[in-house]
Amino acid sequence: MTISDQHIIEAENLVKKFGSFVANDHLNFFVRKGEIFGFLGANGAGKTTAIKILCGLWEPTSGHIKVAGFDVYKETEKIKRNIGYMSQKFSLYDDLTVGENFTFFGGIYGLRNKVIRERMAFFLKKLGIENNKDTVIQSLPLGWKQKLAFSIAVMHNPAIVFLDEPTSGVDPVTRRQFWDMIYEAAHEGITVFLTTHYMDEAEYCERVSIMVDGRIEALDTPGALKKQFECDSMEEVFVKLARKGVRNGH
Amino acid sequence: MVPSVKISGIVKKYQAVTALDHISLSVEKGEIFGFIGPDGAGKTTLFRILTTLLMPDTGNAIVEGYDTVKDYKKIRKIVGYMPGRFSLYQDLSVEENLNFFASIFKTSVKENYHLIKDIYRQIEPFKTRPAGKLSGGMKQKLALSCALIHKPVVLFLDEPTTGVDAVSRKEFWDMLGNLKHEGITILVSTPYMDEASRCDRVALIQEGKILSVDTPGGIVSSYENSLLAVKSGNMYGLLFDVLDYPGIIRAYRSGEYIHAAVKENAKMHEGIRSFLADRGHEQLVVKTIIPSVEDSFMALMNPLMTT
Numbered sequence: 001m002t003i004s005d006q007h008i009i010e011a012e013n014l015v016k017k018f019g020s021f022v023a024n025d026h027l028n029f030f031v032r033k034g035e036i037f038g039f040l041g042a043n044g045a046g047k048t049t050a051i052k053i054l055c056g057l058w059e060p061t062s063g064h065i066k067v068a069g070f071d072v073y074k075e076t077e078k079i080k081r082n083i084g085y086m087s088q089k090f091s092l093y094d095d096l097t098v099g100e101n102f103t104f105f106g107g108i109y110g111l112r113n114k115v116i117r118e119r120m121a122f123f124l125k126k127l128g129i130e131n132n133k134d135t136v137i138q139s140l141p142l143g144w145k146q147k148l149a150f151s152i153a154v155m156h157n158p159a160i161v162f163l164d165e166p167t168s169g170v171d172p173v174t175r176r177q178f179w180d181m182i183y184e185a186a187h188e189g190i191t192v193f194l195t196t197h198y199m200d201e202a203e204y205c206e207r208v209s210i211m212v213d214g215r216i217e218a219l220d221t222p223g224a225l226k227k228q229f230e231c232d233s234m235e236e237v238f239v240k241l242a243r244k245g246v247r248n249g250h
Numbered sequence: 251m252v253p254s255v256k257i258s259g260i261v262k263k264y265q266a267v268t269a270l271d272h273i274s275l276s277v278e279k280g281e282i283f284g285f286i287g288p289d290g291a292g293k294t295t296l297f298r299i300l301t302t303l304l305m306p307d308t309g310n311a312i313v314e315g316y317d318t319v320k321d322y323k324k325i326r327k328i329v330g331y332m333p334g335r336f337s338l339y340q341d342l343s344v345e346e347n348l349n350f351f352a353s354i355f356k357t358s359v360k361e362n363y364h365l366i367k368d369i370y371r372q373i374e375p376f377k378t379r380p381a382g383k384l385s386g387g388m389k390q391k392l393a394l395s396c397a398l399i400h401k402p403v404v405l406f407l408d409e410p411t412t413g414v415d416a417v418s419r420k421e422f423w424d425m426l427g428n429l430k431h432e433g434i435t436i437l438v439s440t441p442y443m444d445e446a447s448r449c450d451r452v453a454l455i456q457e458g459k460i461l462s463v464d465t466p467g468g469i470v471s472s473y474e475n476s477l478l479a480v481k482s483g484n485m486y487g488l489l490f491d492v493l494d495y496p497g498i499i500r501a502y503r504s505g506e507y508i509h510a511a512v513k514e515n516a517k518m519h520e521g522i523r524s525f526l527a528d529r530g531h532e533q534l535v536v537k538t539i540i541p542s543v544e545d546s547f548m549a550l551m552n553p554l555m556t557t
Contacts, residue, residue: 042418043414044387142290168413170288179503197414
């Protein structure tokens with residue numbers, strides 16, 4: 001196996017500038033296939049910018065970046081076909097039914113109707129909501145919505161799923177059920193790249209990076225980071241590093 | 251003492267959904283009172299009723315002696331409200347927003363500057379920037395300044411820290427602590443369970459019902475079972491094995507540990523250790539811990555849950 005087979009995301013000197021503002025300042029990291037990778041940072045540290053580049057939505061200013069083996073400058077359409085994405089802010093169409101959302105996103109991912117029907121039946125059974133195919137999304141509880149959104153983000157078996165604060169505002173029980181789904185996806189070989197403001201969730205990641213003012217200040221397993229910064233919890237590590245940031249007025 | 255806020259039997263339904271199901275509680279003057287619960291628990295509906303923007307179906311609420319339905323105009327003059335969604339004028343500058351809020355309450359920024367000084371000073375360097383162009387943390391500080399500029403008696407903050415990073419959250423709670431010293435009663439809602447410790451008292455709220463009202467210490471000390479924290483070299487398999495142990499009430503991940511609620515502690519502690527060692531777990535750590543508010547919340551929201 002070559003290195004690029006093992007590394008599903010490779011970023012070398014990723015730079016993104018907006019005028020004179022350097023949003024991402026020479027980011028160097030890789031993500032292994034099947035890994036749960038926590039991409040942490042304070043508000044305004046540059047996480048969203050980096051995610052947009054990795055998803056093929058924005059072109060970087062410079063750097064060599066490959067996602068699922070594809071180049072972020074030339075092969076953005078191929079990247080988009082090989083990733084899934086969900087966030088707390090946008091995930092599903094509220095005024096469409098559960099079934100319509102599956103059909104819509106399945107269509108976008110280029111799945112055949114038969115496959116869409118099979119995948120939908122599989123996930124609805126798994127979530128125990130077989131009878132809710134015709135329910136409009138907005139009448140579902142938030143916890144269900146988020147689990148459904150995750151299912152739809154991985155219905156096409158993407159190489160990588162990007163989760164942007166997927167558990168924000170979710171109750172503590174559902175938050176853990178959501179993590180069961182993340183572990184399961186990773187176990188099946190889907191790489192999980194996620195952001196969160198819950199520091200207990202940082203402990204669930206295999207490796208974690210922490211961004212401060214556009215740079216990656218630390219990257220390692222939660223255990224190694226706690227040792228490196230002499231902290232008892234990831235919360236302490238995060239606070240110690242993010243306090244140094246000046247962009248957000250700390 | 252007459253409470254600052256008194257809520258009596260409030261029910262609010264949206265069609266088939268009961269957003270608030272017979273809510274009754276009182277908030278004392280000068281308290282920081284937290285409403286802790288996930289999205290959809292009814293926190294925003296309750297805040298809208300208390301700030302006179304919504305009427306309850308039944309029940310009533312009194313804020314500083316005024317009824318939220320009959321005396322709504324009086325209440326609006328004396329409360330500050332920071333809604334969950336950023337609600338300032340995006341195309342007005344920082345300074346213009348603040349002046350606007352001061353002028354509609356017939357006051358000036360100068361008159362109450364002492365109240366907002368510590369907060370506003372941090373965003374003052376950006377006072378000519380449009381509010382829409384601020385970072386999340388700065389927007390939050392501006393919104394709080396605008397909610398304070400008329401020197402409210404009661405301050406309502408609806409999820410001020412949602413989506414905000416751990417450092418900014420800490421700073422925000424420090425600011426609230428300072429406002430408490432000004433004698434302002436603060437009602438604040440949050441989905442982050444760990445923020446309960448920054449409140450004088452909290453109400454745990456889930457699906458429109460109050461699970462418990464107490465001090466953070468009181469919530470934790472009324473936890474019914476013993477709680478163990480368990481860790482091993484194989485965390486993924488560990489959860490399933492802990493759940494297999496006879497006598498487990500519930501077990502779930504919590505940071506780097508599995509939290510396991512058990513009935514009695516003395517025997518369970520060693521029992522679970524040898525049970526897990528027999529299943530091949532190495533580097534085992536088993537220790538008794540004090541529950542957090544999140545542990546208590548999970549126990550209250552579903553006593554038999556075993557995820």
